[in-house]
Amino acid sequence: MSGFVRGPFVPSTGAQRPLSIDDVEIHGGPFGRWQRVNREHSIPLGIEQMERSGAVPNLRLAAGEGSGAFRGFRFQDSDLYKQLEAVAWEHCRLPDDAYPAFVAESAALLARAQRPDGYLNSHYQVTKPDLIYQELDYSHEMYCAGHLFQAAVAATRAGCGEELLAVARRFADHLVRRFLVEGDDGIDGHPEVETALVELYRLTRERSYLELAGKLIDNRGKGLIAERGMGPLYAQDHLPVREADTAVGHAVRQLYLEAGIVDVYLETGDESLLECSVRRWEDLVAYKTAITGGHGSRHDGEAFGERYELPPDRAYNESCAAIASIHWNWRLLLATGHGRYADLIERTLYNAFAASTSADGTRFFYVNPLQRRADLFEDAYLGRRREWFACACCPPNIMRLVSSLGHYVATTDDEGLSVHQYVPGTIRAGAITLDVETDYPWDGRVRVTVRDTPGGEWTLKLRVPAWSASGDLTPDANGYASIRRAWEPGDTYTFDLDLTPRLVLPHRKIDALRGCAAIERGPLVYCFEQIDQDGDLDDLALTPDTWLRTVEHDLPGAGRTVLIEADAVRLPSASAVPVFGGLPYATASADLQDHTPVTATAVPYYQWDNRDGGLMRVWTPLM
């Protein structure tokens, strides 16, 4: 049955089974808004950039058709592959003839660019054919292949992938010959192909793809990544995956690798793979995850930091890392049925991920810090959201996830249906059809109506978010409330999640957040933007008993929101702070008693930077 599911992840085993993207219609709320602007603005912009950024022209060069020089990064092909995947899922969600046409045109170009032996990478074919597979530690050749495979799987499941799948299989077969049959032990410096190979196996049942994925995972930690460049730790080659206890190095690399590890477990039953991945998940969540679900504490190497190294201002929290984290958590959720993974997906979706895109879908963040300190930014990848990037890994990655959001809402198992994310819409799962009515996350009321139902009893499982301390639902050990009955068409079940605003404190070992608090409501992390405050944002302080109240609002340019007003204080101006020989260190502390009561206004973090480019902070000092 799983072969007929139209979605990015269709495992053969696991505690839960996924639904097709088009089996979940999303009718509104933030998810609905994101899908609308993604279709109307982001995807057309991305398609246009495929030409402008060099991705398509590079492939023409490889096909011997164009003129000029290769442009962009060695992984420039992957932009097109992610764009194709976004287009395919969008066609699956809501068909439009333009989408298969773009896929067909691209697949034809790829077929012409592909070497007769199946190899395909415009950078190496055009600029250094003699170095093919010779620089695997940083070449991204398998990384690009992986994105091609995912695009081909998506297009095939969306019904428009025949030629693209042929291209993908020829490349996959080429990899299999070289790295499985002929026994080359090379691994790519950037994991990604592992999860893609497993999905290609799921689609095609060609077992060598799964075997190659397993071999690539088993080969990590054997010193195959050279010390040159960023080194083994950066690329998770410092330890075998079954031995590593903590996420290290480049965040996106680690997180895609984890997705591949769980994928191989799901197809082979190798428990040691699930076990090591869950061990690192627990470590990652306890020590290296931002309150937004973001990952990667360092600009240097786009990397994880040490345990408890979680700076708000210099957090990297790359948009791609949020996407990779959602992929990994979704695999863990379906493998184990445990709601903690759905909780983290929700936190990541509504915060680290959603913040990556402007409200109108035309601009993107690459880096998602929790504080904007000043107006001056040295790094082109910081500051305001931008339409595109020289390294444009994020925008098409964002688009493919938004198009496929329906995949992440609900699952089935032998007992019935589980709802993981609360969105207004319709969920179809075999003989069951549910309508979900809710204004979540602005309001906590959710009403589920059974429209179609098979005969006999089945269980409706509803995720109880860990933050919903006093809602209507009582969770089981996995974090779900179960309602088992012989449902009749028209039956409804209504419940409330607890959206009382929360003042959240950091663990005392997070040095960078000491003495601060953040505000959350439901799944949303809030932030203060300068534009909403009286006085300097950096003079604002909360108190441990700060009163928080909600205000319905329309944010110009960003649509519907709920603001939170906090009874805060404004500290005496910074000029009152003692200094020492001009330095900002002194034996006496600032006299903060002379503060002024003030109302501070917070907006959902994901909606920040939709007005001006002013200061922002998620974590605010506590008096």
Added chain:
Amino acid sequence: MSGFVRGPFVPSTGAQRPLSIDDVEIHGGPFGRWQRVNREHSIPLGIEQMERSGAVPNLRLAAGEGSGAFRGFRFQDSDLYKQLEAVAWEHCRLPDDAYPAFVAESAALLARAQRPDGYLNSHYQVTKPDLIYQELDYSHEMYCAGHLFQAAVAATRAGCGEELLAVARRFADHLVRRFLVEGDDGIDGHPEVETALVELYRLTRERSYLELAGKLIDNRGKGLIAERGMGPLYAQDHLPVREADTAVGHAVRQLYLEAGIVDVYLETGDESLLECSVRRWEDLVAYKTAITGGHGSRHDGEAFGERYELPPDRAYNESCAAIASIHWNWRLLLATGHGRYADLIERTLYNAFAASTSADGTRFFYVNPLQRRADLFEDAYLGRRREWFACACCPPNIMRLVSSLGHYVATTDDEGLSVHQYVPGTIRAGAITLDVETDYPWDGRVRVTVRDTPGGEWTLKLRVPAWSASGDLTPDANGYASIRRAWEPGDTYTFDLDLTPRLVLPHRKIDALRGCAAIERGPLVYCFEQIDQDGDLDDLALTPDTWLRTVEHDLPGAGRTVLIEADAVRLPSASAVPVFGGLPYATASADLQDHTPVTATAVPYYQWDNRDGGLMRVWTPLM
């Protein structure tokens, strides 16, 4: 007269005049220890590395003598130049025939490598002669030239520089022809040549060198640095120097540029240059300087951060930035006579700079953070001190400063003699000879004995450190206590500086240090190392009224020290801290009431990492 001073900086004007390195004999204390290990261990190690690291072999290739490929960075030549400068000043300080021999041998090689037209850069000559001066935004060609000029000035003033000076002048004349006479407006992406050209002018009185330095400074901020690579802000090309208000980009670049700016002011009298540099100094000290005097808050780009962005763990504080800061502050001190610059030199010397080298002079830090969080370091440039680096800008830079430390102790003016740094030893300035007896910085007592004195009155000026709140000396507006009298041989003046340990608090706007305190005593910043504590360092907290007491001690491997014992508390273990769905964020804070009294032991920061590789922190949470 200034032409006869044997030291790195001999300006024609200014409020104060420098002394020769060999006019200040340092007999002990930390400065004396650093000079001893520098001579016995560091300099021999550096000379050996000139061969091993490729610096000398590269020049042989350029001379058509060697075989093999160019090794290392495009600025590899500069390692040899800094090493030559260190050797020259060491010879000036305490002659040894081996030093002039090394200089002569190197100069001969450089002369053979130099092109007939005067150009000299092994990287470009060997690997890409067609791109000479075509990649100035990152080529380091003028940067390397500047270090050659400084080495030649040092060797000449030390009496062993004839051939090296000839090489330097030929290259300088080549630069003058291209960039002054022929009117090429290029600037080097890495400032350094400006200050070096001015010093070469001071030595040779060849005015075109000064004019070129002025032109290079005036040309910054005109968009000559391309957007490619690290971009204009990184290389201080974002604004003309007279318009920029704050230090930005690569810290070492900014600080060397400032030294050149003050140098040009001192020779031309262009007050607008002094004014803009002082404006940035005040901004830098108030907002972007670590308590150790370190500069550069970001690994990414080895760069300054935003105002108040001063993380302890991820601070970069490159050793070279400390050296460049001392160079700049020394120029400002001599230009203005203001003690605040000597204060910052002292803070930087005893902390950010001194920490860069192991107690035995055989290992070096490139990066000098204020916190070591764990044992696992991804970056080869972090962790323990290392014998050498692929990018070895720091070690020979450290050596040249240690050899020339005598230059930074005292100055003269028409009124008499000023003592800026308190070291046991002898100071000769014309007809005046002083003996200084002190156990500073371990003890605050200083006794100055006049051994030789001219007839009539003159003024002895003694710097009163800004931290010496209740010492014997009363400072004037410039921070100096003046004793004017008709001194007789044998006269003594004894005073005490206040070395009471201080608990120091950060400005409330430094987010990364909120809720923490540091310990200082005299010029020394202290830190806690794990090895000295009972229990986990990260469970330690101080209280606002923590009692601090000093303990005389010998630190194994690091020699004499004074420890500080603090009445601290041990917080309940981290496992008692609430978490939220596994994340380190919760609506309830840790219960810290169940803490245990404990004695915490601090060591001077500069002596850290001389025992094990354990955790360290300068800033410790306050209960």
